[in-house]
Amino acid sequence: MAETNPEKPKMAEVVSIVAHQLKNPLSVLKGYLEVLLTEDFGKINQKQKEYLSDALENIKRMTRIVDYLLDVSRIEEGRYELKLEKTSLEKITQEVLRDFSSWAEASNCQITFKKPKELPEVLVDSLKIRQVIENLISNAIKFKPAGQGKIEITLEERGKNLLFSCKDNGVGISEEDFKRVFTKFYRSEQAMELDPGGTGLGLYINKAIITLAGGKIWFKKNKDFGLTFYFTLPIFTK
Amino acid sequence: MPKEKQKILMIEDDRFLRKIYRDKLTKAGFEFIEATNGIEGTNKVISERPDLVLLDLILPRKNGFDVLIDMKSNKNTKDIPVIILSNLGQESDVKRGLALGAQDYLVKTEISLSEVVDRVKEWLVKTK
Numbered sequence: 632m633a634e635t636n637p638e639k640p641k642m643a644e645v646v647s648i649v650a651h652q653l654k655n656p657l658s659v660l661k662g663y664l665e666v667l668l669t670e671d672f673g674k675i676n677q678k679q680k681e682y683l684s685d686a687l688e689n690i691k692r693m694t695r696i697v698d699y700l701l702d703v704s705r706i707e708e709g710r711y712e713l714k715l716e717k718t719s720l721e722k723i724t725q726e727v728l729r730d731f732s733s734w735a736e737a738s739n740c741q742i743t744f745k746k747p748k749e750l751p752e753v754l755v756d757s758l759k760i761r762q763v764i765e766n767l768i769s770n771a772i773k774f775k776p777a778g779q780g781k782i783e784i785t786l787e788e789r790g791k792n793l794l795f796s797c798k799d800n801g802v803g804i805s806e807e808d809f810k811r812v813f814t815k816f817y818r819s820e821q822a823m824e825l826d827p828g829g830t831g832l833g834l835y836i837n838k839a840i841i842t843l844a845g846g847k848i849w850f851k852k853n854k855d856f857g858l859t860f861y862f863t864l865p866i867f868t869k
Numbered sequence: 870m871p872k873e874k875q876k877i878l879m880i881e882d883d884r885f886l887r888k889i890y891r892d893k894l895t896k897a898g899f900e901f902i903e904a905t906n907g908i909e910g911t912n913k914v915i916s917e918r919p920d921l922v923l924l925d926l927i928l929p930r931k932n933g934f935d936v937l938i939d940m941k942s943n944k945n946t947k948d949i950p951v952i953i954l955s956n957l958g959q960e961s962d963v964k965r966g967l968a969l970g971a972q973d974y975l976v977k978t979e980i981s982l983s984e985v986v987d988r989v990k991e992w993l994v995k996t997k
Binding site for chain 2: 651654655656657658659661662663665669671672694698705710713714756
């Protein structure tokens, strides 16, 4: 009989508890900084505003990391939930592109979005799929080449699925790392250099979301430069 | 704001969060009262008859879902609007909270203080 220790919690459980414990102090810090920034209790000068804004940005970054860790622990324990609903991938993609437009421009990245006139809706969790699309496009922006970045987003119908693709001309990933791309905490050499604050959890969570929604996610090395990430999702049928 | 201040009860065990919401809601013109655990929360709902309750879910002595169940099964308190303000953001938690009769479900780390105050004002108007 296998030896088990009922007292010893599983690692995913420990991560989940610690992440939950961190959320309250993070909410507190966020709240205090927001109140100071809205100047509810007195004026602050420009430099103070700048420092407080930077602190708030970092609190938000920590919160994202904690949320990712909670997602990972839920995935590992089989408790990750999706709210499947009729969703327009086209609308979400356009919203994400709009949100990222000034960042892309400031980063010298040109983004194009190709799609047919009419596209059916898919069955997926709209908030989580937004997270996937944001992650793929933000990776393409962050890991752009030294010159101009070119990103092509496409949406098309493929049988019973919609196919999303995000092609970049970025720094790519070495072939020896290809098998590890969707594993948790994987970070390429280039990623560690270009995005030191990253968690290495985005693609792992993306895979869980797409798989749970009945789709597939993969990537290919482009012939010239960069990578193309693809995912499919089942088209919504009544 | 009307002359008589509307009363908000916050049931929250984190003293720092209570402090910041006390400052923010008082500044916005509300009377702020607080409870630090579920049992005290249930008692204050009955004795203070607040206009709205901001309810955390993970609470000592009695969790927020049970506070909500008790509130909604008491004819004197069932119509008091409840906004859940929690760090539990899983779909099943949200569904459960709303199914038990909460008006709104907000995740602490995803919403700003000013947005919470706006929601409080909105629900006070909607449930008048």
